[in-house]
Amino acid sequence: MADTFEFESDRAYGRIVELIFGGAVDPAKPLSERKLSERLGIGRMPVREALRKLEREGVVEVKPARGTFIRTVSADDLTEVYELRESLECLATRRAAMRGPSPALANCGARLRVMGRDPSAFTSREIDDVGTEFHDALIESAGSTPLEEMVRFMRMRFRLAFHLPRYFAHELVAEILLEHIALFEAIANRSPDTAEDLMRAHLRRGLQIRLDLDRSSPNLQKLTSRPKENIE
Amino acid sequence: MADTFEFESDRAYGRIVELIFGGAVDPAKPLSERKLSERLGIGRMPVREALRKLEREGVVEVKPARGTFIRTVSADDLTEVYELRESLECLATRRAAMRGPSPALANCGARLRVMGRDPSAFTSREIDDVGTEFHDALIESAGSTPLEEMVRFMRMRFRLAFHLPRYFAHELVAEILLEHIALFEAIANRSPDTAEDLMRAHLRRGLQIRLDLDRSSPNLQKLTSRPKENIE
DNA sequence: ACTGGACGACTGGTATACCAGTTACAAGCA
DNA sequence: TGCTTGTAACTGGTATACCAGTCGTCCAGT
Numbered sequence: 001m002a003d004t005f006e007f008e009s010d011r012a013y014g015r016i017v018e019l020i021f022g023g024a025v026d027p028a029k030p031l032s033e034r035k036l037s038e039r040l041g042i043g044r045m046p047v048r049e050a051l052r053k054l055e056r057e058g059v060v061e062v063k064p065a066r067g068t069f070i071r072t073v074s075a076d077d078l079t080e081v082y083e084l085r086e087s088l089e090c091l092a093t094r095r096a097a098m099r100g101p102s103p104a105l106a107n108c109g110a111r112l113r114v115m116g117r118d119p120s121a122f123t124s125r126e127i128d129d130v131g132t133e134f135h136d137a138l139i140e141s142a143g144s145t146p147l148e149e150m151v152r153f154m155r156m157r158f159r160l161a162f163h164l165p166r167y168f169a170h171e172l173v174a175e176i177l178l179e180h181i182a183l184f185e186a187i188a189n190r191s192p193d194t195a196e197d198l199m200r201a202h203l204r205r206g207l208q209i210r211l212d213l214d215r216s217s218p219n220l221q222k223l224t225s226r227p228k229e230n231i232e
Numbered sequence: 233m234a235d236t237f238e239f240e241s242d243r244a245y246g247r248i249v250e251l252i253f254g255g256a257v258d259p260a261k262p263l264s265e266r267k268l269s270e271r272l273g274i275g276r277m278p279v280r281e282a283l284r285k286l287e288r289e290g291v292v293e294v295k296p297a298r299g300t301f302i303r304t305v306s307a308d309d310l311t312e313v314y315e316l317r318e319s320l321e322c323l324a325t326r327r328a329a330m331r332g333p334s335p336a337l338a339n340c341g342a343r344l345r346v347m348g349r350d351p352s353a354f355t356s357r358e359i360d361d362v363g364t365e366f367h368d369a370l371i372e373s374a375g376s377t378p379l380e381e382m383v384r385f386m387r388m389r390f391r392l393a394f395h396l397p398r399y400f401a402h403e404l405v406a407e408i409l410l411e412h413i414a415l416f417e418a419i420a421n422r423s424p425d426t427a428e429d430l431m432r433a434h435l436r437r438g439l440q441i442r443l444d445l446d447r448s449s450p451n452l453q454k455l456t457s458r459p460k461e462n463i464e
Numbered sequence: 465a466c467t468g469g470a471c472g473a474c475t476g477g478t479a480t481a482c483c484a485g486t487t488a489c490a491a492g493c494a
Numbered sequence: 495t496g497c498t499t500g501t502a503a504c505t506g507g508t509a510t511a512c513c514a515g516t517c518g519t520c521c522a523g524t
Contacts, residue, residue, distance in 0.1 A: 056288040065485040065505050080376040087323045144312040297475045297515040
Protein backbone atom coordinates (compact mmCIF):
# COMPACT_ATOMS: atom_id res chain seq x y z
CA MET A 1 0.00 0.00 0.00
CA ALA A 2 2.97 2.21 0.52
CA ASP A 3 3.63 1.89 -3.19
CA THR A 4 0.68 4.02 -4.09
CA PHE A 5 1.62 6.71 -1.63
CA GLU A 6 2.31 9.98 -3.28
CA PHE A 7 4.29 12.84 -1.92
CA GLU A 8 3.62 16.48 -2.37
CA SER A 9 6.92 16.80 -4.22
CA ASP A 10 5.76 14.26 -6.79
CA ARG A 11 2.58 16.17 -7.39
CA ALA A 12 4.56 19.39 -7.64
CA TYR A 13 6.89 17.78 -10.15
CA GLY A 14 4.04 16.68 -12.38
CA ARG A 15 2.37 20.04 -12.24
CA ILE A 16 5.54 21.95 -13.01
CA VAL A 17 6.30 19.68 -15.95
CA GLU A 18 2.83 20.43 -17.27
CA LEU A 19 3.48 24.13 -16.88
CA ILE A 20 6.81 24.04 -18.69
CA PHE A 21 6.04 21.65 -21.51
CA GLY A 22 2.45 22.77 -21.74
CA GLY A 23 3.56 26.27 -22.55
CA ALA A 24 1.73 27.87 -19.67
CA VAL A 25 4.81 29.76 -18.58
CA ASP A 26 7.12 32.12 -20.41
CA PRO A 27 10.45 30.28 -20.87
CA ALA A 28 12.29 33.59 -20.87
CA LYS A 29 11.28 34.53 -17.38
CA PRO A 30 12.68 32.78 -14.34
CA LEU A 31 10.49 30.61 -12.21
CA SER A 32 10.31 31.36 -8.54
CA GLU A 33 9.97 28.74 -5.84
CA ARG A 34 7.64 30.96 -3.87
CA LYS A 35 5.43 31.98 -6.76
CA LEU A 36 5.13 28.40 -7.98
CA SER A 37 4.31 27.35 -4.47
CA GLU A 38 1.51 29.87 -4.26
CA ARG A 39 0.25 29.17 -7.75
CA LEU A 40 0.13 25.42 -7.27
CA GLY A 41 -1.13 25.52 -3.72
CA ILE A 42 1.80 23.34 -2.65
CA GLY A 43 4.36 24.19 0.01
CA ARG A 44 7.68 25.68 -0.98
CA MET A 45 9.79 22.69 0.06
CA PRO A 46 8.05 20.17 -2.21
CA VAL A 47 8.23 22.68 -5.05
CA ARG A 48 11.91 23.09 -4.33
CA GLU A 49 12.46 19.32 -4.41
CA ALA A 50 10.66 19.14 -7.73
CA LEU A 51 12.78 21.92 -9.18
CA ARG A 52 15.97 20.20 -8.06
CA LYS A 53 14.82 17.07 -9.81
CA LEU A 54 14.15 19.07 -12.96
CA GLU A 55 17.56 20.65 -12.61
CA ARG A 56 19.22 17.23 -12.59
CA GLU A 57 17.16 16.38 -15.65
CA GLY A 58 18.57 19.39 -17.42
CA VAL A 59 15.19 21.00 -17.86
CA VAL A 60 15.92 23.87 -15.58
CA GLU A 61 18.92 25.75 -14.25
CA VAL A 62 19.03 27.13 -10.73
CA LYS A 63 20.96 30.31 -10.14
CA PRO A 64 21.21 31.13 -6.46
CA ALA A 65 19.73 34.47 -5.50
CA ARG A 66 18.71 35.03 -9.12
CA GLY A 67 16.06 32.55 -10.03
CA THR A 68 15.33 29.22 -11.68
CA PHE A 69 15.57 29.38 -15.45
CA ILE A 70 14.13 27.11 -18.09
CA ARG A 71 16.95 25.77 -20.22
CA THR A 72 16.88 25.56 -23.95
CA VAL A 73 18.85 23.26 -26.21
CA SER A 74 21.00 24.29 -29.14
CA ALA A 75 21.19 22.42 -32.42
CA ASP A 76 24.72 21.34 -31.49
CA ASP A 77 23.47 19.88 -28.26
CA LEU A 78 20.76 18.05 -30.14
CA THR A 79 23.28 16.39 -32.42
CA GLU A 80 25.53 15.39 -29.56
CA VAL A 81 22.66 13.98 -27.56
CA TYR A 82 21.48 11.93 -30.48
CA GLU A 83 25.01 10.64 -30.98
CA LEU A 84 24.90 9.51 -27.38
CA ARG A 85 21.54 7.94 -27.90
CA GLU A 86 22.82 6.14 -30.96
CA SER A 87 25.74 4.75 -29.03
CA LEU A 88 23.61 3.34 -26.23
CA GLU A 89 20.54 2.23 -28.11
CA CYS A 90 22.53 0.53 -30.83
CA LEU A 91 24.30 -1.44 -28.16
CA ALA A 92 20.93 -2.38 -26.72
CA THR A 93 19.66 -3.36 -30.16
CA ARG A 94 22.65 -5.57 -30.78
CA ARG A 95 22.23 -7.28 -27.44
CA ALA A 96 18.51 -7.75 -28.01
CA ALA A 97 19.14 -9.28 -31.41
CA MET A 98 21.62 -11.72 -29.92
CA ARG A 99 19.25 -12.78 -27.17
CA GLY A 100 16.01 -12.60 -29.11
CA PRO A 101 12.96 -10.54 -28.16
CA SER A 102 11.62 -10.64 -24.63
CA PRO A 103 7.93 -11.50 -24.15
CA ALA A 104 7.05 -7.83 -23.92
CA LEU A 105 8.95 -7.04 -27.10
CA ALA A 106 7.37 -9.98 -28.92
CA ASN A 107 3.95 -8.79 -27.87
CA CYS A 108 4.77 -5.31 -29.04
CA GLY A 109 6.14 -6.62 -32.32
CA ALA A 110 2.95 -8.54 -33.00
CA ARG A 111 0.91 -5.41 -32.58
CA LEU A 112 3.25 -3.47 -34.83
CA ARG A 113 2.78 -6.07 -37.55
CA VAL A 114 -0.97 -5.79 -37.33
CA MET A 115 -0.79 -2.03 -37.60
CA GLY A 116 1.67 -2.28 -40.47
CA ARG A 117 -0.82 -4.16 -42.60
CA ASP A 118 -3.09 -1.15 -42.71
CA PRO A 119 -1.72 1.92 -40.95
CA SER A 120 -4.63 4.05 -42.07
CA ALA A 121 -6.90 2.06 -39.80
CA PHE A 122 -5.18 3.48 -36.73
CA THR A 123 -4.76 6.96 -35.38
CA SER A 124 -1.38 8.61 -35.14
CA ARG A 125 -1.66 8.46 -31.43
CA GLU A 126 -2.25 4.73 -31.32
CA ILE A 127 0.71 4.06 -33.60
CA ASP A 128 2.93 6.45 -31.73
CA ASP A 129 2.08 4.88 -28.39
CA VAL A 130 3.08 1.43 -29.56
CA GLY A 131 6.26 2.91 -31.01
CA THR A 132 7.21 4.33 -27.64
CA GLU A 133 6.42 1.04 -26.02
CA PHE A 134 8.55 -0.69 -28.63
CA HIS A 135 11.60 1.36 -27.77
CA ASP A 136 11.13 0.66 -24.08
CA ALA A 137 10.65 -3.06 -24.62
CA LEU A 138 13.74 -3.15 -26.80
CA ILE A 139 15.90 -1.69 -24.05
CA GLU A 140 14.51 -4.21 -21.64
CA SER A 141 15.18 -6.99 -24.15
CA ALA A 142 18.86 -6.16 -24.05
CA GLY A 143 18.96 -7.84 -20.66
CA SER A 144 21.50 -5.52 -19.09
CA THR A 145 20.49 -3.73 -15.93
CA PRO A 146 23.31 -1.20 -16.13
CA LEU A 147 22.49 -0.38 -19.73
CA GLU A 148 18.83 -0.03 -18.96
CA GLU A 149 19.56 2.31 -16.10
CA MET A 150 21.89 4.34 -18.24
CA VAL A 151 19.33 4.77 -21.00
CA ARG A 152 16.70 5.76 -18.49
CA PHE A 153 19.02 8.37 -17.07
CA MET A 154 19.90 9.69 -20.49
CA ARG A 155 16.28 10.10 -21.44
CA MET A 156 15.55 11.94 -18.25
CA ARG A 157 18.66 14.06 -18.28
CA PHE A 158 18.23 15.22 -21.84
CA ARG A 159 14.51 15.25 -21.75
CA LEU A 160 14.39 18.60 -23.46
CA ALA A 161 16.32 17.27 -26.44
CA PHE A 162 14.06 14.27 -26.82
CA HIS A 163 10.91 16.25 -26.37
CA LEU A 164 8.64 16.07 -29.39
CA PRO A 165 5.10 17.14 -30.03
CA ARG A 166 3.07 13.98 -29.66
CA TYR A 167 1.47 13.76 -33.05
CA PHE A 168 2.92 14.26 -36.47
CA ALA A 169 1.35 13.88 -39.84
CA HIS A 170 -0.10 10.41 -40.14
CA GLU A 171 2.07 9.77 -43.16
CA LEU A 172 5.27 10.29 -41.21
CA VAL A 173 4.03 8.20 -38.32
CA ALA A 174 3.30 5.37 -40.74
CA GLU A 175 6.84 5.51 -42.11
CA ILE A 176 8.26 5.31 -38.64
CA LEU A 177 5.99 2.37 -37.97
CA LEU A 178 7.54 0.51 -40.90
CA GLU A 179 11.00 1.20 -39.55
CA HIS A 180 9.98 -0.27 -36.22
CA ILE A 181 8.63 -3.37 -37.87
CA ALA A 182 11.83 -3.88 -39.84
CA LEU A 183 13.78 -3.49 -36.63
CA PHE A 184 11.64 -6.02 -34.87
CA GLU A 185 12.03 -8.55 -37.65
CA ALA A 186 15.80 -8.20 -37.52
CA ILE A 187 15.76 -8.81 -33.80
CA ALA A 188 13.39 -11.76 -34.08
CA ASN A 189 15.67 -13.22 -36.76
CA ARG A 190 18.66 -12.83 -34.48
CA SER A 191 20.53 -10.61 -36.90
CA PRO A 192 22.58 -8.26 -34.71
CA ASP A 193 24.36 -6.49 -37.55
CA THR A 194 21.20 -5.80 -39.52
CA ALA A 195 19.33 -4.71 -36.43
CA GLU A 196 22.08 -2.36 -35.38
CA ASP A 197 22.27 -0.78 -38.83
CA LEU A 198 18.53 -0.31 -38.91
CA MET A 199 18.52 1.29 -35.51
CA ARG A 200 21.30 3.63 -36.46
CA ALA A 201 19.42 4.77 -39.55
CA HIS A 202 16.21 5.04 -37.54
CA LEU A 203 17.79 7.28 -34.95
CA ARG A 204 19.58 9.47 -37.47
CA ARG A 205 16.31 9.99 -39.20
CA GLY A 206 14.81 10.88 -35.85
CA LEU A 207 17.50 13.51 -35.36
CA GLN A 208 16.71 15.03 -38.74
CA ILE A 209 13.04 15.23 -37.85
CA ARG A 210 13.88 16.82 -34.57
CA LEU A 211 16.26 19.31 -36.18
CA ASP A 212 13.71 20.32 -38.81
CA LEU A 213 11.19 20.80 -36.09
CA ASP A 214 13.59 22.93 -34.13
CA ARG A 215 14.26 25.07 -37.16
CA SER A 216 10.62 25.67 -37.87
CA SER A 217 9.67 26.52 -34.30
CA PRO A 218 12.54 27.52 -32.05
CA ASN A 219 10.45 27.63 -28.96
CA LEU A 220 9.54 24.02 -28.83
CA GLN A 221 7.62 24.41 -25.66
CA LYS A 222 4.66 25.89 -27.46
CA LEU A 223 4.14 22.85 -29.64
CA THR A 224 2.23 20.73 -27.25
CA SER A 225 0.58 23.53 -25.45
CA ARG A 226 -2.59 22.65 -23.71
CA PRO A 227 -2.66 25.42 -21.14
CA LYS A 228 -5.50 23.84 -19.28
CA GLU A 229 -4.39 25.44 -16.06
CA ASN A 230 -3.21 28.94 -15.63
CA ILE A 231 -3.99 30.08 -12.18
CA GLU A 232 -5.19 28.16 -9.25
CA MET B 233 33.76 36.63 -6.88
CA ALA B 234 30.45 34.88 -6.80
CA ASP B 235 32.04 32.11 -8.80
CA THR B 236 34.16 30.96 -5.95
CA PHE B 237 31.28 30.94 -3.53
CA GLU B 238 30.59 27.58 -2.08
CA PHE B 239 27.45 26.38 -0.45
CA GLU B 240 27.14 24.16 2.54
CA SER B 241 25.44 21.57 0.38
CA ASP B 242 28.51 21.38 -1.85
CA ARG B 243 30.74 20.78 1.12
CA ALA B 244 28.33 18.18 2.42
CA TYR B 245 28.36 16.46 -0.96
CA GLY B 246 32.12 16.21 -1.03
CA ARG B 247 32.33 14.92 2.48
CA ILE B 248 29.65 12.31 1.97
CA VAL B 249 31.33 11.07 -1.20
CA GLU B 250 34.52 10.70 0.82
CA LEU B 251 32.65 8.74 3.46
CA ILE B 252 31.03 6.38 1.00
CA PHE B 253 33.92 5.69 -1.32
CA GLY B 254 36.57 6.03 1.33
CA GLY B 255 35.10 3.06 3.10
CA ALA B 256 34.39 4.97 6.30
CA VAL B 257 30.79 3.82 6.37
CA ASP B 258 29.24 0.39 6.22
CA PRO B 259 27.49 0.09 2.83
CA ALA B 260 25.00 -2.34 4.32
CA LYS B 261 23.62 0.10 6.83
CA PRO B 262 21.43 3.02 5.83
CA LEU B 263 22.69 6.55 6.13
CA SER B 264 20.63 8.98 8.13
CA GLU B 265 20.25 12.65 7.28
CA ARG B 266 20.34 13.59 10.93
CA LYS B 267 23.32 11.46 11.86
CA LEU B 268 25.30 12.65 8.86
CA SER B 269 24.39 16.20 9.75
CA GLU B 270 25.70 15.77 13.26
CA ARG B 271 28.77 13.85 12.16
CA LEU B 272 29.77 16.39 9.53
CA GLY B 273 28.83 19.44 11.54
CA ILE B 274 26.62 20.62 8.69
CA GLY B 275 22.92 21.39 8.88
CA ARG B 276 20.39 18.79 7.91
CA MET B 277 19.07 20.65 4.85
CA PRO B 278 22.42 20.87 3.03
CA VAL B 279 23.04 17.21 3.86
CA ARG B 280 19.65 16.42 2.46
CA GLU B 281 20.39 18.34 -0.73
CA ALA B 282 23.66 16.45 -1.10
CA LEU B 283 21.91 13.11 -0.64
CA ARG B 284 19.32 14.00 -3.27
CA LYS B 285 22.12 14.79 -5.65
CA LEU B 286 23.73 11.45 -4.90
CA GLU B 287 20.39 9.79 -5.41
CA ARG B 288 20.07 11.30 -8.87
CA GLU B 289 23.60 10.12 -9.55
CA GLY B 290 22.54 6.62 -8.71
CA VAL B 291 24.94 6.29 -5.81
CA VAL B 292 22.29 6.13 -3.16
CA GLU B 293 18.64 5.16 -2.85
CA VAL B 294 16.25 7.04 -0.61
CA LYS B 295 13.45 5.09 1.01
CA PRO B 296 11.03 7.38 2.83
CA ALA B 297 10.68 6.69 6.52
CA ARG B 298 13.24 3.90 6.22
CA GLY B 299 16.57 5.40 5.37
CA THR B 300 19.03 6.24 2.63
CA PHE B 301 20.83 3.20 1.29
CA ILE B 302 24.10 2.91 -0.57
CA ARG B 303 23.61 1.11 -3.85
CA THR B 304 26.04 -1.58 -4.89
CA VAL B 305 26.81 -3.32 -8.15
CA SER B 306 26.95 -7.08 -8.42
CA ALA B 307 29.89 -8.96 -9.90
CA ASP B 308 27.56 -10.21 -12.62
CA ASP B 309 27.08 -6.66 -13.76
CA LEU B 310 30.77 -6.14 -14.33
CA THR B 311 30.80 -7.31 -17.92
CA GLU B 312 27.74 -5.29 -18.78
CA VAL B 313 29.17 -2.19 -17.19
CA TYR B 314 32.33 -2.53 -19.20
CA GLU B 315 30.27 -2.97 -22.35
CA LEU B 316 28.61 0.31 -21.50
CA ARG B 317 31.93 1.94 -20.87
CA GLU B 318 33.21 0.67 -24.18
CA SER B 319 30.24 2.12 -25.98
CA LEU B 320 30.65 5.58 -24.49
CA GLU B 321 34.41 5.89 -24.30
CA CYS B 322 34.91 4.60 -27.82
CA LEU B 323 32.53 7.27 -29.01
CA ALA B 324 34.54 9.83 -27.08
CA THR B 325 37.77 8.48 -28.55
CA ARG B 326 36.42 8.69 -32.07
CA ARG B 327 35.28 12.26 -31.53
CA ALA B 328 38.60 13.23 -29.96
CA ALA B 329 40.49 11.73 -32.89
CA MET B 330 38.39 13.72 -35.31
CA ARG B 331 38.90 16.97 -33.46
CA GLY B 332 42.46 16.43 -32.36
CA PRO B 333 43.73 16.56 -28.78
CA SER B 334 42.73 19.42 -26.51
CA PRO B 335 45.53 21.35 -24.79
CA ALA B 336 45.08 19.28 -21.64
CA LEU B 337 45.26 16.05 -23.60
CA ALA B 338 48.30 17.21 -25.54
CA ASN B 339 50.03 18.08 -22.30
CA CYS B 340 49.13 14.72 -20.90
CA GLY B 341 50.31 12.96 -24.03
CA ALA B 342 53.68 14.68 -23.84
CA ARG B 343 54.19 13.43 -20.32
CA LEU B 344 53.15 9.93 -21.34
CA ARG B 345 55.78 9.94 -24.07
CA VAL B 346 58.48 10.94 -21.65
CA MET B 347 57.49 8.17 -19.29
CA GLY B 348 57.30 5.69 -22.13
CA ARG B 349 60.95 6.16 -22.98
CA ASP B 350 61.98 4.68 -19.65
CA PRO B 351 59.08 3.45 -17.51
CA SER B 352 61.42 2.05 -14.90
CA ALA B 353 62.41 5.58 -13.97
CA PHE B 354 58.93 6.25 -12.62
CA THR B 355 56.89 4.73 -9.85
CA SER B 356 53.68 2.84 -10.52
CA ARG B 357 51.81 5.59 -8.83
CA GLU B 358 53.21 8.33 -11.03
CA ILE B 359 52.42 6.40 -14.18
CA ASP B 360 48.97 5.46 -12.97
CA ASP B 361 48.13 9.06 -12.08
CA VAL B 362 48.95 10.30 -15.55
CA GLY B 363 46.92 7.42 -16.97
CA THR B 364 43.87 8.50 -15.03
CA GLU B 365 44.42 12.06 -16.13
CA PHE B 366 44.74 10.83 -19.70
CA HIS B 367 41.34 9.19 -19.63
CA ASP B 368 39.76 12.33 -18.22
CA ALA B 369 41.43 14.59 -20.74
CA LEU B 370 40.34 12.30 -23.53
CA ILE B 371 36.70 12.60 -22.55
CA GLU B 372 37.07 16.34 -22.40
CA SER B 373 38.73 16.31 -25.82
CA ALA B 374 35.62 14.79 -27.32
CA GLY B 375 34.04 18.21 -27.04
CA SER B 376 30.54 17.01 -26.24
CA THR B 377 29.02 18.24 -23.03
CA PRO B 378 26.25 15.62 -23.02
CA LEU B 379 28.75 12.83 -23.56
CA GLU B 380 31.03 14.14 -20.85
CA GLU B 381 28.16 14.32 -18.41
CA MET B 382 27.03 10.84 -19.28
CA VAL B 383 30.49 9.39 -18.72
CA ARG B 384 30.71 11.18 -15.40
CA PHE B 385 27.39 9.69 -14.38
CA MET B 386 28.45 6.23 -15.45
CA ARG B 387 31.70 6.39 -13.51
CA MET B 388 29.91 7.60 -10.44
CA ARG B 389 27.03 5.17 -10.56
CA PHE B 390 29.17 2.14 -11.28
CA ARG B 391 32.16 3.36 -9.42
CA LEU B 392 32.39 0.11 -7.53
CA ALA B 393 32.65 -1.77 -10.82
CA PHE B 394 35.49 0.41 -12.02
CA HIS B 395 37.19 0.40 -8.71
CA LEU B 396 40.69 -0.99 -8.81
CA PRO B 397 43.44 -1.13 -6.25
CA ARG B 398 45.70 1.79 -7.07
CA TYR B 399 48.95 0.06 -7.75
CA PHE B 400 49.63 -3.06 -9.70
CA ALA B 401 52.88 -4.69 -10.54
CA HIS B 402 55.09 -2.17 -12.25
CA GLU B 403 55.34 -4.43 -15.25
CA LEU B 404 51.59 -4.30 -15.84
CA VAL B 405 51.44 -0.56 -15.31
CA ALA B 406 54.16 -0.11 -17.92
CA GLU B 407 52.17 -2.14 -20.43
CA ILE B 408 49.13 0.01 -19.84
CA LEU B 409 51.29 3.06 -20.28
CA LEU B 410 52.27 1.87 -23.74
CA GLU B 411 48.63 1.38 -24.63
CA HIS B 412 47.89 4.93 -23.57
CA ILE B 413 50.73 6.26 -25.69
CA ALA B 414 49.53 4.36 -28.75
CA LEU B 415 46.05 5.77 -28.14
CA PHE B 416 47.39 9.26 -27.89
CA GLU B 417 49.37 8.95 -31.09
CA ALA B 418 46.28 7.76 -32.96
CA ILE B 419 44.33 10.74 -31.69
CA ALA B 420 47.12 13.18 -32.47
CA ASN B 421 47.31 11.67 -35.98
CA ARG B 422 43.57 12.15 -36.42
CA SER B 423 42.94 8.47 -37.04
CA PRO B 424 39.45 7.83 -35.62
CA ASP B 425 39.26 4.19 -36.67
CA THR B 426 42.64 3.26 -35.27
CA ALA B 427 42.00 5.17 -32.07
CA GLU B 428 38.63 3.54 -31.56
CA ASP B 429 40.05 0.06 -32.10
CA LEU B 430 42.87 0.72 -29.68
CA MET B 431 40.48 2.00 -27.05
CA ARG B 432 38.25 -1.03 -27.47
CA ALA B 433 41.16 -3.37 -26.94
CA HIS B 434 42.40 -1.28 -24.05
CA LEU B 435 39.07 -1.44 -22.25
CA ARG B 436 38.54 -5.13 -22.88
CA ARG B 437 41.91 -5.78 -21.40
CA GLY B 438 40.87 -3.65 -18.44
CA LEU B 439 37.80 -5.80 -17.95
CA GLN B 440 39.92 -8.94 -17.89
CA ILE B 441 42.16 -7.44 -15.26
CA ARG B 442 39.17 -6.42 -13.24
CA LEU B 443 37.55 -9.86 -13.52
CA ASP B 444 40.70 -11.63 -12.41
CA LEU B 445 40.93 -9.29 -9.51
CA ASP B 446 37.34 -9.86 -8.51
CA ARG B 447 37.94 -13.57 -8.53
CA SER B 448 40.86 -13.28 -6.20
CA SER B 449 39.28 -10.82 -3.76
CA PRO B 450 35.48 -10.63 -3.73
CA ASN B 451 35.14 -7.80 -1.26
CA LEU B 452 36.66 -5.11 -3.34
CA GLN B 453 35.35 -2.23 -1.28
CA LYS B 454 37.94 -2.75 1.37
CA LEU B 455 40.84 -2.24 -0.96
CA THR B 456 41.22 1.48 -0.72
CA SER B 457 39.68 2.00 2.63
CA ARG B 458 41.31 4.76 4.49
CA PRO B 459 38.86 5.42 7.32
CA LYS B 460 40.64 8.63 8.17
CA GLU B 461 37.55 10.16 9.65
CA ASN B 462 35.05 8.34 11.74
CA ILE B 463 33.53 10.74 14.18
CA GLU B 464 33.69 14.42 14.19
C1' DA C 465 8.12 -20.97 25.34
C1' DC C 466 5.45 -18.56 22.14
C1' DT C 467 2.61 -15.13 19.94
C1' DG C 468 0.39 -10.59 19.31
C1' DG C 469 0.09 -5.95 19.88
C1' DA C 470 1.32 -1.50 21.60
C1' DC C 471 4.78 1.69 22.38
C1' DG C 472 8.83 4.38 21.38
C1' DA C 473 12.76 5.54 18.79
C1' DC C 474 13.96 5.95 14.62
C1' DT C 475 13.27 7.37 9.29
C1' DG C 476 12.44 10.88 5.48
C1' DG C 477 8.76 14.71 4.20
C1' DT C 478 7.07 19.30 4.89
C1' DA C 479 6.12 24.06 6.89
C1' DT C 480 7.81 28.32 8.46
C1' DA C 481 11.08 31.73 9.38
C1' DC C 482 15.10 33.89 8.58
C1' DC C 483 19.66 34.73 6.07
C1' DA C 484 22.58 36.51 2.47
C1' DG C 485 23.15 37.51 -2.15
C1' DT C 486 21.12 39.95 -6.48
C1' DT C 487 18.58 43.20 -9.07
C1' DA C 488 15.58 46.88 -10.34
C1' DC C 489 14.48 51.39 -9.64
C1' DA C 490 14.12 55.80 -8.06
C1' DA C 491 16.15 59.76 -5.75
C1' DG C 492 20.03 62.79 -5.61
C1' DC C 493 24.17 64.65 -7.45
C1' DA C 494 27.36 66.30 -11.31
C1' DT D 495 20.54 64.86 -19.20
C1' DG D 496 23.24 61.24 -17.41
C1' DC D 497 25.56 58.84 -13.85
C1' DT D 498 25.93 57.25 -9.09
C1' DT D 499 24.06 55.29 -5.16
C1' DG D 500 21.20 53.45 -1.73
C1' DT D 501 17.16 51.12 -0.71
C1' DA D 502 13.52 47.81 -1.12
C1' DA D 503 11.76 43.84 -3.15
C1' DC D 504 12.94 40.05 -4.90
C1' DT D 505 15.91 35.40 -5.41
C1' DG D 506 17.58 30.71 -3.64
C1' DG D 507 20.06 28.69 0.78
C1' DT D 508 19.63 27.14 5.43
C1' DA D 509 17.89 26.23 10.31
C1' DT D 510 14.42 24.49 13.21
C1' DA D 511 10.33 22.24 14.41
C1' DC D 512 6.92 19.18 13.61
C1' DC D 513 4.43 15.47 10.82
C1' DA D 514 3.50 10.78 9.42
C1' DG D 515 5.18 6.54 8.24
C1' DT D 516 8.34 2.26 9.70
C1' DC D 517 10.30 -1.10 12.58
C1' DG D 518 12.47 -3.09 16.58
C1' DT D 519 11.49 -4.26 21.20
C1' DC D 520 9.34 -5.57 25.11
C1' DC D 521 5.60 -6.98 27.77
C1' DA D 522 0.92 -9.22 28.32
C1' DG D 523 -1.79 -13.01 27.48
C1' DT D 524 -1.92 -17.65 25.95
